[in-house]
Amino acid sequence: MNLVTNNKWIGQRTIRPDGMDKVTGRAQFAADTTMPGMIWGKVLRSPHPHARIRSIDTSKAEKLPGVRAVVTARDIVDFPIANGAVMLGIQDMRWMCRNVMARDKALFPGHPIAAVAATTEAIAAEACKLIEVDYEVLPWSIEIDDAIKPDAPVLHEFNKFDGKPSNIAGRLEHKKGDIAGGFKKADIVIERTFTTRPVHQGYIEPHACLISVAPDGKTTIWSSSQGQFMVRAMTAYLTGIPQSDIRAIPAEIGGGFGGKTIVYLEPLATLLAKKSGRPVKMVMTREEVMRATGPTSGSKSTVKIGATKDGKIVAAHGTFYLQAGAFPGSPIRGAAGCSFTPYDIPNLLSEGFDVCSNRSKVAAYRAPGAPIGAYAVECVMDEVAEALKMDPLDFRLKNAAKEGTKAAHGPVFPRIGYIETVEAAKSSPHYAAPLGDGHGNPRGRGVASGFWFNAGGESSAQVNITEDGNVVVTTGHPDIGGSRAGIANICAELLGIDYRRVSVIIGDTQTIGFSNLTGGSRVLFASSIVVTQSTEKIIQTLRERAAKIWEIDPEAVKWENGAAHPVSPNAGQFEPLTLEELAEKAPAMGGPIGAGVQLNTTGADGGFGTHVCDVEVDVDLGIARVIRYTAVQDVGRAIHPGYVEGQLQGGVAQGIGWALNEEYIYTREGKVDNPGFLDYRMPVCSDLPMLDCIMVEVPNPKHPQGVKGVGEVPLVPVMAAVANAIYNALGKRFYALPMSPPKVLEVLEAPTREAAE
Amino acid sequence: MTELRYLAPDTLDEAIGAFAKAGSAARILAGGTDLLVQMRSGVLKPGVIVDIKKIPEMMGIEQTADGGFRIGAAVSGMALAEHKSFSKVWPGVLEAVNLIGSKQVQGRASAGGNLCNGSPAGDSVPAMVAAGAIVTVQGPNGRREMKVEDVPAGPGRTNLKPGEILVSFALPPRPPGSSDAYLRMIPRTEMDIAVVGVGVSLTIKDGTVTAARVGLGAVAPTVLLVEDAAKALIGSKLDDAALAKAAAACSAACRPIDDKRGTIAYRTKVAGVLLKRTAAIAAQRATQKN
Ligand SMILES: Cc1cc2nc3c(=O)[nH]c(=O)nc-3n(C[C@H](O)[C@H](O)[C@H](O)COP(=O)(O)OP(=O)(O)OC[C@H]3O[C@@H](n4cnc5c(N)ncnc54)[C@H](O)[C@@H]3O)c2cc1C
16 A cells, blocks of 8 residues: 655645636536537427337428438437347446437337437427327336336336236345344334435536537537546447547536436437538437436335344345336446445345336436435434434444445455444534524434445546646546546645646547546546556656666656655765756657556445434424534545535535425326426525535555545435434424425324324 | 517607507516526517516606605516615515525516516515505506506416506505515525415504505415405404414415425415414514614
């Protein structure tokens, strides 16, 4: 382990490299891009939740003046279902090709049916209306209970579960010990069922792209995504254009949270551009974003936990049903795999069920699946602690996973920081503070923990020394969480120079080596490994150059404070050679100085967090407000603490929205009834108190700077922390999200049924 | 595609002429915070837009000799907030107008637009109803006055005749011991739409309510004047029994729908809760010295 200590730049809240552009409006987002001759693409979408497409007649649309191209599923490369899975990351191209354009069936309202490019947006929209689609409308289901009924309309007839056509597209289980035997040893067993609604990632920037296809087939894509290489590969697969001909340029991104790890518009715009010979721009409306992209799953979970009187958990069983939407692939791995992981449970069964239904295909959302599972598990943990009359943090400490614990999803933990987060929560000023007077409004406090796997994977970096002795670092991951600032800190630290001399940019697919998408909290972990190795190579070159100039052995040169220094026996013999001087001498001394490294990185450690939440409830209106919140997390090493806190606060804000107000509401016709930010209520600034952060640093020994992913864990515990706080305030438990005012009031007004329980 | 004409006349007569001539294709533009949103979302495609912000009468705030106020229909929330005496006399109307949207929206949004947009959830409307505002409208056939509660006809519709423009709101002079208040229930703390809104205006003499008006929003197709609630308050000392009776009257007046914004049960209950809270604030304002 070569942890850098006594840091000058690592751990500093340096000014973010993208800050100036963003506050002045100069940052180029995908929708800001234009090209001469550009035309506009629009998508015709299904009005039906479920319908067979008998025919599509585009002839009238094609004749409308101004229309330059029309595409349908016929133009998209087919991945026949019978041929088996074609995976790109976690996405199966069989589903992707049917998601970007309905093939034989429309599977949700908003499912693309055709796309048109025309000289104006208005003409393109008008042309969409002229497309005649003959639908055979089919029965549909959206909610999990409806979709898994024996007589439910089946979305994909080929999919079988227990030998019969079914909407259950998959099951996954993690198992440890023997739960039946374990529950027998329990003095107390609590089992509860929970539901959550679909919630959208809620990025402010709608999906957008501008695509040009030259007559020779060379394609340039400017788009907003969490991975330009993912955009290139998916577009190549779906259009048949080789990857070498597609240059995907990542735009500055206005939020993704997992939702921009797949494509919607790029293949359509590419085909429209190819057909029309004109650059095509497409920008979704907010309504399209809400109807046809993301959201994460709605869910139904049952969690049973058994413990002995002295507070040891002896068995647990979780069953997590998650909506996948139109195509298989809900994040059951996160729900089943993460939810019990903070605890050392000898007998455990955690099962996930992937349920297709007639709503948009799920897209990743921050720690996909984990917050859903943790909500159920952490609420039951609270009930068990209460039944045992134990402090909920003490109960967690007593059962905490630690080094050597075998997690049900496989690994035996190395040194992890979960216990440290619980201890820090316990000793926080927040946990010690009285709840204070709510002036008639009851107040309560709740806690919850959470885990996320984190990830490594492929990263590439190129570090170049400029002729004037400064540094340009190119990486391949869109920066959605501060990776540019973190990398500048690390590179400046290693080179011993001012961080303002390091410029970090995100390369496009044809200028930097393959880099996996921004997801799984992997980017700073993985890219700092390749940047560190590249920088170390450069330092080696610099030492060699100085040695050559001084005519001494390279081993007798050390690199310190941005310059080469001779060491014994030559110490003091020569004036140090700075980076600027070595850059100036580079042409004569061996040429340009730069190094690149490409790796499939490993060694990402999972992350743990423990949260404390205070709420106040207006019992007459049913409004619960979070009045104080502290997020504690093992962050490995905070390379840029401001950004780490930003990640924690952002995750908490999203979780509070999920807990209290956010939900997809459907009409009786199966359409989303709140496809906009007025009625899809994410928190606004004034809804939240200052969200306090406590960063616990248990460095990852397998990473040169000790980095662990930090971006996803902070969403995992939030809904349970809020729910447990509301229980603490009201003495009533809620088993469904969101805990919005009408629902809170309904529970408060319901006659108490304690006698029956 | 279809052409859009934008007119910004300097006089009311010109505006009425242009508006009446263009017929149903025309729309009045005040702050545009409803109109432009509806146009962008494709709900509305007007052929002519008549901007009324260049007409002095639409933009003025005037305190009349008797102590009443006349507010131009297109006066923005921000301009009303900056007026030196309005907030002292009608704090409830002002707080309702100022609840509309955000700072940015406040720079444009008008009470006239809020009323003419016809939303049952418009925030300033219940406060204006409680205040007993009288509106002046003018059309091809001249001027007339209407009670503010008579303007809305249903969601998105008003009782203005073709070609008529809302010109101003007149608020009556206030006897001593009078004040008002407005509260709304929203799930968030701002940038939201009222699930229920209640405006209360009171006059209190020696601890007894001598006059009261109650406006109730978002619980029926139009904003309501709840006379039974006012009756329950008048003559009382705002004791619990009177407040409970007034709250019950508000709940009884509700004719809400179950929708994405709230259930019938929720809205009905909340109407009563808000009545009590709003009346308490109005009473406190009415009885405080200065
Ligand atoms: C972000 C945002 C937040 C909002 N929040 C709220 C809120 O919290 N509460 C709330 O009540 N509303 C809210 N609104 C809606 C809107 O801001 C208000 O209804 C506002 O009062 C409208 O006023 P305006 O001057 O902008 O009206 P405009 O948009 O100019 O006009 C609205 C309608 O009234 C007609 N009209 C306007 N003036 C006249 C006139 N003098 N005579 C005849 N017809 C006329 C127009 O033709 C149009 O149909 C919000 C809007 C936005 C965009």
